[in-house]
Amino acid sequence: MATLTKPYSKPEVRQTQCFIDGQWVPARSGKTFETINPATEEVIAQVAEGDQEDVDQAVRAARKAFEQGEWSRMDARDRGRLLYRLADLIEDEADELAALESLDNGKPVRDARTADLPLTIDCLRYYAGFADKIHGQTLPIRGNYFSYTRREPVGVVGQIIPWNFPMLMVAWKWGPALAAGCTIVMKPAEQTPLTCLRMARLAQKAGFPDGVINVVPGFGPTAGAAIVRHPDVDKLAFTGEHLTAQTIMREAAPTLKRMTFELGGKSPNIIFDDADLEAAAKGAHFGLYFNQGQCCCAGSRVFVHERIHDEFVERVAEMNKARRLGDPLDPETEQGPQVDQAQFDKIMKYIELGRSEGAECVTGGERFGDRGYYVQPTLFDNVRDDMAIAKDEIFGPVMSVLTFRDTDELVQRANKTIYGLAAAVWTRDIARAHDLARRIRAGTVWLNCYNVFDAAAPFGGFKMSGVGRELGEEGLRAYTESKTVTVQL
Numbered sequence: 001m002a003t004l005t006k007p008y009s010k011p012e013v014r015q016t017q018c019f020i021d022g023q024w025v026p027a028r029s030g031k032t033f034e035t036i037n038p039a040t041e042e043v044i045a046q047v048a049e050g051d052q053e054d055v056d057q058a059v060r061a062a063r064k065a066f067e068q069g070e071w072s073r074m075d076a077r078d079r080g081r082l083l084y085r086l087a088d089l090i091e092d093e094a095d096e097l098a099a100l101e102s103l104d105n106g107k108p109v110r111d112a113r114t115a116d117l118p119l120t121i122d123c124l125r126y127y128a129g130f131a132d133k134i135h136g137q138t139l140p141i142r143g144n145y146f147s148y149t150r151r152e153p154v155g156v157v158g159q160i161i162p163w164n165f166p167m168l169m170v171a172w173k174w175g176p177a178l179a180a181g182c183t184i185v186m187k188p189a190e191q192t193p194l195t196c197l198r199m200a201r202l203a204q205k206a207g208f209p210d211g212v213i214n215v216v217p218g219f220g221p222t223a224g225a226a227i228v229r230h231p232d233v234d235k236l237a238f239t240g241e242h243l244t245a246q247t248i249m250r251e252a253a254p255t256l257k258r259m260t261f262e263l264g265g266k267s268p269n270i271i272f273d274d275a276d277l278e279a280a281a282k283g284a285h286f287g288l289y290f291n292q293g294q295c296c297c298a299g300s301r302v303f304v305h306e307r308i309h310d311e312f313v314e315r316v317a318e319m320n321k322a323r324r325l326g327d328p329l330d331p332e333t334e335q336g337p338q339v340d341q342a343q344f345d346k347i348m349k350y351i352e353l354g355r356s357e358g359a360e361c362v363t364g365g366e367r368f369g370d371r372g373y374y375v376q377p378t379l380f381d382n383v384r385d386d387m388a389i390a391k392d393e394i395f396g397p398v399m400s401v402l403t404f405r406d407t408d409e410l411v412q413r414a415n416k417t418i419y420g421l422a423a424a425v426w427t428r429d430i431a432r433a434h435d436l437a438r439r440i441r442a443g444t445v446w447l448n449c450y451n452v453f454d455a456a457a458p459f460g461g462f463k464m465s466g467v468g469r470e471l472g473e474e475g476l477r478a479y480t481e482s483k484t485v486t487v488q489l
Ligand code: NAI
Pocket: 160, 161, 162, 163, 164, 187, 188, 189, 190, 218, 219, 220, 221, 223, 224, 225, 228, 239, 240, 241, 242, 244, 245, 247, 248, 262, 263, 264, 265, 295, 296, 343, 346, 393, 394, 395
């Protein structure tokens, strides 16, 4: 694991244009938009604002690369080699990329360097190794035939990603798509386009042929919607809010493209009275406050057994008071600003709601400093299930503590949500841990840990938390079509 010693200097911004068919080009309209440093509220750079025309061009390039030319004929093993090379180039520039991620997103550079970067590199390497291990089956069909399946790339894929883990979301999307042999039109989030564009430059350096990867920065209802509606995009992969996903499903319906969604959550983190309380409190703290609380799987409903409630709240409150907020580029900083004004406003609204609905604000509850979108680590106690802060995804550093006594009742309460992304259980009782893992309706259940991610472990949601899975072999399958071939003997 990387150790951070030196202060990180402000990184250079090198790519701000659309990347289409191997060329760096301005938006057809000539428009640009500002990307903001959330720590200072200052403009970092002007970025090309793509729209339908740019998406059209990108899709044409992706289609051509998919059907003609080098990529369409490339040996699977060579696709894997390109992915390995991309991972190596990212590793070579890891410090600079971490600083750029920190600048554009506001996350502490130490999180970017020790979490986002290694996970990004690992994901690309994991899928690089998969490129030449994608195969079908032979089928024992009745009669004098030989029948087999082939797994083929699904085609041109549209990928729309959010701002909370900009580079890592690129890796989760590009890794399986490229391993499978697809071509890509990606739209990064308007808040954080810079590292995605940098990764496109590194992919170009790695030797991916023109048109295989295209990046069109811009806004959701314009550039994003153009990808969603495009009849020549075969599959769409989206990460973001469930309300956006509903719009996308409707907008994409006429094209019947394949769709996978990774959406939000209100994940229960359950702590029994027999748990290692120190580990559980630390895990719950990390599970909620990591990345400024801007995690789809944030453990935002903390169910604590009534017998250990007071001690738990005390421990978390202490950690909150000791938490270092500040300049994200300072390696000592533990918490940076929220990504933008809109997220800041949303969080402050929920904090007000928490207070007005009668929850007890134990720590935080206010803005930190007078510049940048900083919110103090906030802890609400005496939260009831029907309060807004217990039901809605806040996507900020706001923890809700709820108490429980009876396990059956707890399971019902934990499952009483529109979401089903993640959950955690802290207990020393192994039978109880696995029993709850079975009964909780969520795509990931962590037992005595939190936020453990790995490229080999599928991730995704039940219910409104998503459709399909990313990562692992399941994540790769989402980028393939199965073809049955039968020959008479
Ligand atoms: P969003 O879902 O609107 O944005 C995610 C991506 O979708 C961005 O690239 C955006 O430009 C694009 N997009 C927006 N509208 C679109 C449309 N009509 N067609 C195609 N693409 C579109 O999320 P937003 O507004 O940034 O955040 C709102 C809330 O969503 C957050 O407060 C949080 O609760 C949740 N969220 C969840 C994430 C997750 O990891 N599951 C990530 C980001 C946000």
